[in-house]
Amino acid sequence: MVSIKDIAKQAGVSISTVSYALNGSDKVTEETCARILAIAKELDYVPNAAARNLKKRETKIIGVFLTDFRGDVYGDLLYGIKEILNRKEYDLIVCSGKQSHRMLPERMIDGAIVLDQTFDSEELLSYAERGHKIVVLDRELNHPHINQVLLDNKAGAALAIEHLLELGHRKLYVVTGPDGSYDSWQRMQAVKQTVERSGTAELIEIHGNFEKSGGEHAAETILRQHVSPDSGPIAVFCLNDEMAVGFYNRMAESELIIGKDIHIVGFDNIELAQYIQPRLTSINYSKTKWGAVAAEQVLKIIAGEDVEHERLYVTLVQRESAGTVFIP
Amino acid sequence: MVSIKDIAKQAGVSISTVSYALNGSDKVTEETCARILAIAKELDYVPNAAARNLKKRETKIIGVFLTDFRGDVYGDLLYGIKEILNRKEYDLIVCSGKQSHRMLPERMIDGAIVLDQTFDSEELLSYAERGHKIVVLDRELNHPHINQVLLDNKAGAALAIEHLLELGHRKLYVVTGPDGSYDSWQRMQAVKQTVERSGTAELIEIHGNFEKSGGEHAAETILRQHVSPDSGPIAVFCLNDEMAVGFYNRMAESELIIGKDIHIVGFDNIELAQYIQPRLTSINYSKTKWGAVAAEQVLKIIAGEDVEHERLYVTLVQRESAGTVFIP
DNA sequence: TTGTATGCGTTATCAT
DNA sequence: ATGATAACGCATACAA
Numbered sequence: 001m002v003s004i005k006d007i008a009k010q011a012g013v014s015i016s017t018v019s020y021a022l023n024g025s026d027k028v029t030e031e032t033c034a035r036i037l038a039i040a041k042e043l044d045y046v047p048n049a050a051a052r053n054l055k056k057r058e059t060k061i062i063g064v065f066l067t068d069f070r071g072d073v074y075g076d077l078l079y080g081i082k083e084i085l086n087r088k089e090y091d092l093i094v095c096s097g098k099q100s101h102r103m104l105p106e107r108m109i110d111g112a113i114v115l116d117q118t119f120d121s122e123e124l125l126s127y128a129e130r131g132h133k134i135v136v137l138d139r140e141l142n143h144p145h146i147n148q149v150l151l152d153n154k155a156g157a158a159l160a161i162e163h164l165l166e167l168g169h170r171k172l173y174v175v176t177g178p179d180g181s182y183d184s185w186q187r188m189q190a191v192k193q194t195v196e197r198s199g200t201a202e203l204i205e206i207h208g209n210f211e212k213s214g215g216e217h218a219a220e221t222i223l224r225q226h227v228s229p230d231s232g233p234i235a236v237f238c239l240n241d242e243m244a245v246g247f248y249n250r251m252a253e254s255e256l257i258i259g260k261d262i263h264i265v266g267f268d269n270i271e272l273a274q275y276i277q278p279r280l281t282s283i284n285y286s287k288t289k290w291g292a293v294a295a296e297q298v299l300k301i302i303a304g305e306d307v308e309h310e311r312l313y314v315t316l317v318q319r320e321s322a323g324t325v326f327i328p
Numbered sequence: 329m330v331s332i333k334d335i336a337k338q339a340g341v342s343i344s345t346v347s348y349a350l351n352g353s354d355k356v357t358e359e360t361c362a363r364i365l366a367i368a369k370e371l372d373y374v375p376n377a378a379a380r381n382l383k384k385r386e387t388k389i390i391g392v393f394l395t396d397f398r399g400d401v402y403g404d405l406l407y408g409i410k411e412i413l414n415r416k417e418y419d420l421i422v423c424s425g426k427q428s429h430r431m432l433p434e435r436m437i438d439g440a441i442v443l444d445q446t447f448d449s450e451e452l453l454s455y456a457e458r459g460h461k462i463v464v465l466d467r468e469l470n471h472p473h474i475n476q477v478l479l480d481n482k483a484g485a486a487l488a489i490e491h492l493l494e495l496g497h498r499k500l501y502v503v504t505g506p507d508g509s510y511d512s513w514q515r516m517q518a519v520k521q522t523v524e525r526s527g528t529a530e531l532i533e534i535h536g537n538f539e540k541s542g543g544e545h546a547a548e549t550i551l552r553q554h555v556s557p558d559s560g561p562i563a564v565f566c567l568n569d570e571m572a573v574g575f576y577n578r579m580a581e582s583e584l585i586i587g588k589d590i591h592i593v594g595f596d597n598i599e600l601a602q603y604i605q606p607r608l609t610s611i612n613y614s615k616t617k618w619g620a621v622a623a624e625q626v627l628k629i630i631a632g633e634d635v636e637h638e639r640l641y642v643t644l645v646q647r648e649s650a651g652t653v654f655i656p
Numbered sequence: 657t658t659g660t661a662t663g664c665g666t667t668a669t670c671a672t
Numbered sequence: 673a674t675g676a677t678a679a680c681g682c683a684t685a686c687a688a
Contacts, residue, residue, distance in 0.1 A: 003665055014675045019667060029673065044458070049434035050387075051665035053378035054680050069406035069422070075398030078424075082397075086427055093431075094397070094422035096406075099414055103421075106377035130372070245603070275573070277605050331681055342659045347683060357657065379681030382664050660687070665680105672675075 002043045010039050022047070053107070061091045062298055063109035067116045068096055071242075072270035073287055080291025081113060088299055104132050111298040113137065113291075117181055133301040135294045139182045147297045148309040149290065153183055156283035156314040157190035160237050160265040163281070163316055165194075167263055169235035170201050175208040175218040175247070177239050184210070187239050187267065208243050215246025223254055234262045235322075241266035241273050241282055244321075248276055263322035278320035285314040330371045338367050350375070381435070389419045390626055391437035395444045396424055399570075400598035401615055408619025409441060416627055432460050439626040441465065441619075445509055461629040463622045467510045475625045476637040477618065481511055484611040484642040485518035488565050488593040491609070491644055493522075495591055497563035498529050503536040503546040503575070505567050512538070515567050515595065536571050543574025551582055562590045563650075569594035569601050569610055572649075576604055591650035606648035613642040 004018040011018065013032065020028045021036035028036075053059045062085055066074055078094060085092050090110075095103060101119070103109050104127050111133035114124065121141055128134055128145040135147045164172055174191050177184025188205075195203045206221055208214030215238055226234060234256075238244040244266035248258060256262055259278040266273060269284035293310050300307045332346040339346065341360065348356045349364040356364075381387045390413055394402055406422060413420050418438075423431060429447070431437050432455050439461035442452065449469055456462055456473040463475045492500055502519050505512025516533075523531045534549055536542030543566055554562060562584075566572040572594035576586060584590055587606040594601060597612035621638050628635045 001665090005665080015666085016668080016676075017674055020674085023667085027673065032673085044454075046430075046433040046458075048382070048665050049430075049436045050378045050381035051680090052667080054376070054382055054665080054682090055667045057680080059378075063421075068403070069410075070403030075396070078397035082425060086425065091428050091431075092423070093391075093428075095420070097410060097414060100419050100421075102374075103377075103419075105374040108377045126372075130374075272600060272603055275600055276603050329681090332683095333681080343682080344660075344684075345658055348658085351683080355657065360657085376681050379664090380683080382666090382681080383683050385664080658688085660685105662683105662685090664682090667679090669678080670676090672673100 001048070002045050003048070004045075006043060007036060007040050007045060010043065011036050057107070058110050059108060060089060061093055061109045062111050062113065062295070063100075063103050064092060064094045064113045065100070065116045065119055066094060066096050067118055069094070072272065073268060076287035077115070077291040080286075080288035080293075081295040082291075083288075084292050084295035084299070090299065104134075105130065111135070111302050113294045113298055117178075133298055135298045135301070137290065137294060145301060147301055147307045149294045149297055149312070150309070151183070151285055151290070151312050152314050153186035154190035154193075156267060156285070156316075157187040157237075157239075158194045159314070159316040160267065160283055161191055161194040161198075163265060163318070164235045164237065164263060164322065165198050165201060167235070167322065169233070169263065171204065171235065172201055173204050173206060173218070173222060173234065173236045175206045175214060175236065175238045175243050177208060177210040177214075181210065184239050191237065208239065210240050210242060212242055212246030212249065215243035215248075216250040218243065219247045219250035219254075223250075223256070226256075233260065236262060236264040238264065238266050241268045241270045241280060244280055244282075245272055245276060248280075259320050259323070265322050269317055273317075274319070278323075281319045281322040282317050283314050284317045285312050329376070330373050331376065332373075334371060335364060335368050335373055338371065339364050385435070386438050387436060388417060389421055389437045390439050390441065390623070391428075391431050392420060392422045392441045393428070393444045393447055394422060394424050395446055397422070400600065401596060404615035405443070405619040408614075408616035408621075409623040410619075411616075412620050412623035412627070418627065432462075433458060439463070439630050441622045441626055445506075461626055463626045463629070465618065465622060473629060475629055475635045477622045477625055477640070478637070479511070479613055479618070479640050480642050481514035482518035482521075484595060484613070485515040485565075485567075486522045487642070487644040488595065488611055489519055489522040491593060491646070492563045492565060492591060492650065493526050493529060495563070495650065497561070497591065499532065499563065500529055501532050501534060501546070501550055501562065501564045503534045503542060503564065503566045503571050505536060505538040505542075509538065512567050519565065536567065538568050538570060540570055540574030540577065543571035543576075544578040546571065547575045547578035547582075551578075551584070554584075561588065564590060564592040566592065566594050569596045569598040569608060572608055572610075573600055573604060576608075587648050587651070593650050597645055601645075602647070606651075609647045609650040610645050611642050612645045613640050 004015050008015045008018045018036055021033040082092050104112050113135045115137040117138055128143040133145050137149055176188055195201045206218045244264055251258055266280050266282040269282040273280040273282045290312050297307050332343045336343045336346045346364055349361040410420050432440050441463045443465040445466055452462055456471040461473050465477055523529045534546045579586055594608050594610040597610040601608040601610045618640050625635050
């Protein structure tokens, strides 16, 4: 492995001069600088990250922590993060699983962006307490070193429920996320509020898990309860699209037709939403922007700037799964 | 930042004793070891990765390099990689973009798994030449430090073409990937061979790009050439599913019906394939296993073991997009 | 069993 | 403008 020592020897200068030259300091003659750079290139010199990190106490890398690597949301989110980070000479690494948490306290990364419910809030707080910089996308957490960039879950859920109410529904099934999910909890809050405010509507909560299986189970539950298909269409709000897909799958085996017998709305507007039949009405938000804002925030915290929690707006995307007007 | 020096001071021992204790060496009394560990925990000690990496010249991290973070293939692939690596005490980081290549030469990772055509083969070879360990999933590259884990592209393409031939087609449209794509090139080789071997069939190549837009363009090209819809169904083999989806999108605006007027086969069997209507016949392979094998190989190279190039088998998944028998 | 000392490759502070 | 040198935090060969 060729180090600055080798370059120094070759160039007949000291290692400090080499270091200055490589880092573009103006404390060295253009001439020697050029000579050193030439030798470095010739020797195929590459700096050693470990040594630099050890000395500088920074890595110029931001870690993104995800529950898993699947999931449609991540692609665009990561793209948004990467765009911003690269522009500021930072690199991005994506991690998943408890084992990888060490990257933060061991100082392999300068900051973290977390979208992973399985990452304990207490653990995060303890890292923040140690001085590590964190942006969370999936919970409320207050600490000088932690910033939040959250979806406007409440607005989204309200939009969904209002849409179903406008279609004339007075009985609403809502399929929730897993216990402990901040997004699910917040969306449910808004659901309840909106339903209550409507006065007349009835709310039936079905426990889900944000995965396809949750939607399948919900479909079965509803099929059991709704024996007569002539009692008018059924309204369903799945708190994410993934479950709506599972719901579709199970319903395909029944006699009920989505869009006609069942009006369903999802949340996230994943790519699949526009390909399943009928196309799924859903709550949309810019995943790219979400990532971009998160990246900006984490860099600001690192730079010591003041930051305020951010909130991303959402919109309703109307499609055929719940598009037709229905007055009972 | 608390270091072993602080622990040593607190425990009244030397830093080497602390180091031994923390690394579970048997050169230290159980008693002192326990005492040191207790102090370490109390002080909330976390080792500094940079210092350890600098000294040990290894990071226990494997980097995976992808073209982008979108793409359905990646989720399962990464899952397969992670499973194996975590089992062997290795961590996984996912990177994308030229900027992140530095991770390898700067020794931030012990090895790389590459599925990214934009990663120059020459660059990879130069890294291998410097002693870095690499597994490639998307090209043939021979070097003692490089191993290949490739799909059986030829078998897959042959399966697809044979299926269309069996349906009775004698005129086959094939939508290729971008120039320079190894997968596309190999699949085309097999396509040509299989068509030639059939004797009677005619092959029409349409240049694509492995993205949705490629499929859309291909659909337009075919719509222009095929003015009369009564000349029997058209056979299309998209060299990946993503393009097939684009093809569907464009065809939805025409009068031709996929599965009836058009028989189409894809490659990759992405999740969407089973949700678009009609469901897409495709070439399937285990993405999880692909990742697992790649991870095993890179660890073997690192361990200095001999490895041989691996090849993953593929199968045809018949669905309705090209299911019906058709004899002209 | 424990302590001393050295070096990993860099950066950065002082002299010169 | 350049050089000598001291850290950074850890692992380890060698001494005691």
